[in-house]
Amino acid sequence: MATVEPKLILLFSGKRKSGKDYVTDLIHKRLGPDVCCILRLSGPLKQQYAQEHGLDFDELLGAGEYKEKYRADMIQWGEKQREKDPGFFCRVAIKAAQQPIWIVSDTRRLSDLQWFWREYPSQSRCVRVEASEETRRERGWEFTTGIDDAESECGLDQGVDFDWIIKNEGDGSQLEEQLATGLLSIAKEKAKED
Numbered sequence: 001m002a003t004v005e006p007k008l009i010l011l012f013s014g015k016r017k018s019g020k021d022y023v024t025d026l027i028h029k030r031l032g033p034d035v036c037c038i039l040r041l042s043g044p045l046k047q048q049y050a051q052e053h054g055l056d057f058d059e060l061l062g063a064g065e066y067k068e069k070y071r072a073d074m075i076q077w078g079e080k081q082r083e084k085d086p087g088f089f090c091r092v093a094i095k096a097a098q099q100p101i102w103i104v105s106d107t108r109r110l111s112d113l114q115w116f117w118r119e120y121p122s123q124s125r126c127v128r129v130e131a132s133e134e135t136r137r138e139r140g141w142e143f144t145t146g147i148d149d150a151e152s153e154c155g156l157d158q159g160v161d162f163d164w165i166i167k168n169e170g171d172g173s174q175l176e177e178q179l180a181t182g183l184l185s186i187a188k189e190k191a192k193e194d
C-alpha cells in the first residue's frame with residue numbers, strides 16, 4: 001500500500017484526447033509537487049507490457065501514434081491482469097505516492113473506482129474531463145472500432161455520479177477558471193466533511 005494516507009484523491013476519467021493528461025498536469029502545476037502527485041494506472045501496465053514485448057516504455061507513455069499502435073493489445077493484456085486481480089494496477093500505482101493529494105489521471109473501469117471507494121471512501125472524488133468529438137478529432141482522435149466502443153473507453157459512461165465535470169473544449173480558455181472554482185469547491189466540501 002502507499003507510504004502515506006492521502007487527504008484527497010481525484011479520480012479522473014475521460015474519452016481519448018479529452019485532455020486528461022493536459023488537465024491533470026495543469027492541476028499538478030497549480031497545486032505544486034509538494035502537495036500533489038499524478039498517479040497513472042496505465043503506468044505500471046505499460047511498463048510491464050513494454051518489458052514483456054520489448055517496446056519503448058516512454059513512447060507508450062506519450063501522446064503519439066506509437067501508443068495507439070499497441071492500444072488494442074495493451075487493453076486486452078491489461079484486462080487479463082484485471083480479471084485475476086482488479087486492484088493490481090491501483091495498488092502498484094499508489095506505491096510511490098508521498099503527497100497528501102493524489103491525482104489518478106486515467107481511471108477507465110468501475111473496478112478502478114470501486115477499489116478506491118473501498119480503500120479510501122472519504123478521500124475519493126470522481127472527476128470527468130469532457131470534450132466534443134470535433135475537439136478530440138482536432139487533437140488527433142479517430143473513432144476506432146474495438147477501442148472506442150469497448151470498456152476501456154466506455155466503462156464509466158454510466159453508473160458514476162461525478163463530483164466534478166470539466167469541459168475541456170478548443171484551446172481551453174475557460175479551463176483555468178473551471179480549475180480554480182472546481183478545486184476550491186472540492187476543498188471546501190472536503191473541509192466541511194473532515
Ligand SMILES: Nc1ncnc2c1ncn2[C@@H]1O[C@H](COP(=O)(O)OP(=O)(O)OP(=O)(O)O)[C@@H](O)[C@H]1O
Pocket residue numbers: 014015016017018019020021022023063139168169170171172173175
Ligand atoms: N485545453 C487544451 N489546449 C490545448 N491543447 C490541449 C488541450 N487539451 C488537450 N490538449 C492536447 O490534446 C492532446 C490530447 O490531450 P491528452 O493527452 O491530455 O488527452 P488524454 O485524454 O490524456 O488522451 P489519452 O486517453 O489518449 O491519453 C495533447 O496533445 C494535448 O496537449
Ligand SMILES: C[C@@](O)(CCOP(=O)(O)O)CC(=O)O
Pocket residue numbers: 016041042045060061062067071074075078106108152
Ligand atoms: C491499455 C490502457 O491502459 C492504455 C491507456 O493509455 P492512455 O491513458 O490513453 O495514455 C487503457 C486500458 O487500460 O484500457
